[in-house]
Amino acid sequence: MPKSNLQSHLIFSRSERGGILFLTALIVVLLTTYYCTDFSAESVLDVSSSEIVKQQRIIDSLYQVELEARKPKLYPFNPNFITDYKAYTLGMPTEAFDRLKAFRAQGKWINNTEDFRKVTGVSDQWIDSISPYFKFPAWVTRPKPNYTFSKIVNTRRSYDEKVDLNIATAEELQQVSGIGAVLSERIIAYRDGLGGFTDDVQLYEVYGLSSEVVQKTKQLFTVKSPKSVQKWNVNTASASDLSTIPGVSFDLAKEIWEFVRLREGITTLSALEKIEGITASKLKRIQLYLFVE
Structure with missing residues (x-):
């Protein structure tokens, strides 16, 4: 290769020389930082500081509030009619619920909180927290x-x-x-x-x-x-409403509903005696739950 060509490859412009010098300095700084810095040093964050502890307590309290809000709301209820699901939501032990079912299967009734405790064998803590919601007739x-x-x-x-x-x-x-x-x-x-x-x-x-x-x-x-008892306006009640009346089957409720609809309403409950299956005696019983308006 001619000497003149070799020299042209080895000669850099002023800006190129400045760039090479900058890169060299940057490499030196990075290498120095890498070898002189202890990356194993512990975090400077002090989790035991009073401010961190205070914030953690706030978070914990908000979490507890959320847990309480998610719990099913309790309303007064008759403990004689606790279902599987009700027992689950109340946190009632399975064996205690089984004892209650066996007791009720004999046709017997719980009449007070002490009866419930004796029959089911639930803990004092459970009975103290739930019994205030017991409602007996x-x-x-x-x-x-x-x-x-x-x-x-x-x-x-x-x-x-x-x-x-x-x-x-x-x-x-x-x-x-x-x-x-x-x-x-x-x-x-x-x-x-x-x-x-x-x-x-x-x-x-x-x-x-x-x-x-x-x-x-x-x-x-x-x-x-x-x-x-809840009384239903016979002229506006649905068949489903009427079927909630003791002694009224859903089929009979549908007959009553159709009877009233076909006549666009009735003015007296005695008109229901025209329906097959509703005697004067039966009407006396179901009219306890009905009115005309």
């Missing part, structure tokens, strides 16, 4: 009058002398001729299922209770503390 929580009965067949009593049907015990009901252990328990079970009787006429809905025995029962008992 009024006739359970009211003190019961101490009546002495003898087997009575046809004795009539005045209203004041009669026993409130909503607090009557099985033993008291058995003093009526024609009511034994089975029927007395069936009356109480039906009463509890309703949440309490609203009217004496509801005795006719109890399976196996004849009209004659109902009449004898009404001579000694009557409803003095009627349960308030």
Whole structure:
């Protein structure tokens, strides 16, 4: 290669020489930094500082608030009717719920918090936190009058002398001729299922209770503390609404709904007697839950 060509490759312009010098200096600085810096040094952040601890407490408290907000809200309920899902949401131990189911399967009832504790065996901590939401029927929580009965067949009593049907015990009901252990328990079970009787006429809905025995029962008992019930306007209620009435099947509810719709409304509840299956006696029972407007 001619000498002149070799020299041309080795000669740099002024700007090129400046660039080479800058790159060389940068490489030296980076190498010096790499070898002189201890990258294993611990973070300068002090997690134990008071400010960090304070912020962590705030985060923890907000987390607890969120957890509480996500918990299902508790409302008063009758512990006799706890379902699998209800037991789960209440944090009730499985074995305790099984004992409650077995107890209820015998046709027996929980009447107070202490009964619930004995039957289920739940812990004191659980019962103390949940029992304030227990709601028992009024006739359970009211003190019961101490009546002495003898087997009575046809004795009539005045209203004041009669026993409130909503607090009557099985033993008291058995003093009526024609009511034994089975029927007395069936009356109480039906009463509890309703949440309490609203009217004496509801005795006719109890399976196996004849009209004659109902009449004898009404001579000694009557409803003095009627349960308030939701009343439906028969002219605007849906079939689903009507089917919630005790003694009214969904099929009968549909017949009532269609009967009212075809007539564009009715003016008296007695018109419902025209429907097959609704007798005067049955109408007396279902009209406790109906009105016309």
